[in-house]
Every structure is written in C-alpha cells, then in structure tokens.
Amino acid sequence: MTTDTALSDLDFNPGELAVGPDVADLLFREAHTVSTFTDDAVSDEQIQAAYDLLRWGPTAMNTLPLRLLLVRTPEARASLAEHMSEGNRARVLAAPLTIVAAADTNFHEHLGVLVPHLPNARDMFAGDAAGREAMARSSALIQVGYLIVALRATGLHAGPMGGMDAAGIDADLLADSGWKSLLVINVGLPAGPESVRPRAPRLEFSQVARTL
C-alpha cells in the first residue's frame, strides 16, 4: 500500500475495486462492531487523524454539522452511562474512549467561512431553528458514516450504539452548546475474538436496489 505500488490499482477498472482487498476488508468486509476493548488508550491525535479524513466528505452546502464530544473523565463517563440503555452502560464505562456524535444546530455561524460562494448563507438559516436542526441532523448522520469508516482507516475499531436517551445526554452533557446527540460510539482496539458477535446476515443487492 505504498504510493508506488498502489497507483496502478487506482486506474479505473469497471466492476472491480479501486482499492486493494486488504483495504476493502479493513474498512468494510471484515470490520465488525466491537463491544469490549483492550486497555490501550485512544489519544486525541488518533481521533484527529480520523477527523482529518472525514472532514473532506460532502455535506449539504458544505455545512459540516457533525460535532464530537470525547468522553474521558470518570465523572463524564458516569453521567453518559446513566443515559444509555441498560445493555450499553457497562460498555461506556469500560471503553478506552467514548465519543458522542452530535449535530450542531448552530452550524450556520460557520457558513461565512465554509460557503464562500454564497455570502448570505448564514442569514438564510439564522431565523429558521427547526430547519437548521433537520438539516444538521441529516448531514451529520451522513458524516457519522464517514466517521466510522475513517476510524477504521486509522486502525481503530468502533462500537456504535443508538440505545440511549438522547434528550438526557443533551441536557446533561451538551447543555447550551446547541449540539444534539445522534449516537454514541465506543472506540479502541478489540479485546479479542469474543469482542464481536458472529456476523449477522446482510441484504442482497437485489433486495435493496430497483431500476427505473
């Protein structure tokens, strides 16, 4: 996967992949949701390395509403665990790092920088809090998809969890931020083969695609 040997694989070849099988396995085919992790610490630098990939992914109008709350202290961890569904509490308390992925409903404050070709973009959204929240949630969820792939591209493994009281998290951990929690992701290295469930089935292409 050095640049020299890789370039020829980037040539377009219909029906084949433009990445090697090892990359396809790492990012998608062999990647599993992880529930128990080793004690190895996960640094801010590692999450930043993932962010430095995901931030290039497209969002509506380049609004980039995804925000990341890195939960590290025992106090913050305990507060978050209280708002998780019962089966997820111990995982949040034990993971090396837990990230609350959130949508910033005040994303419009950055649009003067992010959308230079539309000078009035900020003002278009300033009076429409409900519209901002819907748009923030949609684009931030797409960015969660980028985030999970990007974490894997840094060598980390992810354990995303939707079973939580989002309003409780917002009130206790995100008060006055304008951030709305979307899901919670444990991050680290898998403790061992027992850290993942057996692979559950997936739908076939013919079950998800139609042609008109």
Add this chain to the structure above:
Amino acid sequence: MTTDTALSDLDFNPGELAVGPDVADLLFREAHTVSTFTDDAVSDEQIQAAYDLLRWGPTAMNTLPLRLLLVRTPEARASLAEHMSEGNRARVLAAPLTIVAAADTNFHEHLGVLVPHLPNARDMFAGDAAGREAMARSSALIQVGYLIVALRATGLHAGPMGGMDAAGIDADLLADSGWKSLLVINVGLPAGPESVRPRAPRLEFSQVARTL
C-alpha cells in the same frame, strides 16, 4: 496496494493511518463532489460492487434500511428532474447514472433474517410506523455516508444533491414502495477539471471536538 505489500501497513500505529496515502486521497482527501461526467456508462455491476462494501457497515440493530433506486430511462430521468431544484435538473438529465438514496420504512419485514438473535424484532416495529420511519431515516443516512465512500472505492465519483422535492419524488417514483427519498446522487467519471468546484474550506478539529 496488492495484498503482499499492503499487509505491513495494516499494523496498528497510533496517530498514523492504517491505509496508504493513495487510499486516503481516493476516499477522502482528494475526492470532490462532481457535477459533470463523461459519457462512460455506469453498470449495475459497478453499483453492486459498491453495495457489496457498504452493506457491511453497522446500522441500528442491523436494520439496513438504505435502498437504491437506479434511474436510467429517459422517462424516469425526466420525472426525477422535475422534482429537483433548478440548479440540479440539468445534472440529473446528463449524468450517466442517477441514484435516489432512500430509507425503507418497511425494513422490519426483513428483521427475521437480519436480527436472528431477537426473534420478535419484526413484531416490535410492526405497529409503530412513525418510529420505523425515524429509525429508517437515521440509519439509512449513516449508510449514505458508507455509500459515498464505497462508490469512490470502486473508482466512481459521486455528485450528491439535497436540493429536491422529496415528497414529489416519493409520490412519482417511489409510490407504494414504503421508500422515502433522502438524497439524489449522480454517479460516473468526472468530465475534467471543470467538473469540480475549487475545494471549499473545512472546519478544524478544534472547532468540532470537545473533551469532557
């Protein structure tokens, strides 16, 4: 990027990437939203190759609600274009392939297969249409993130568009399917350097992340 040369790069190395710089560029750093494409056809097999990656990405309870409507015929293309915002119409008419990414509000019908460890999963959702739609939209949007990365991993380029009348698309192209359109993605190969805008700015890690 052959398997032999790649494996050493998959060793975990904190702060560095587990994929080569060419892969990081292809999937994220050098990838751009494309607005005009070459005339090269995009086959079902190419989209299936992308699906065969994205389908392994995690979704809430393994619900896998993303659905793909591949718009090919002139009639379907014209019908879709009518529901796009003005700036997106010509793009939909000209792209080699346009995909309507949608959320299947009847995803629960597959849960007997997809969630074998919860035999009553289908019935939990059967009476809650509003809850199903919210869950379908959230997980399908995360899958849209996987889809865009997966298309790039097959060598294709994507032009995602949110400027559309989703209800109109649902009524005209997705009637009686239970699918709800999320966004529309043109797919193909870029026509040339003028097919992409100059890169817009992105937020820094310090602007999107907080630690507790």
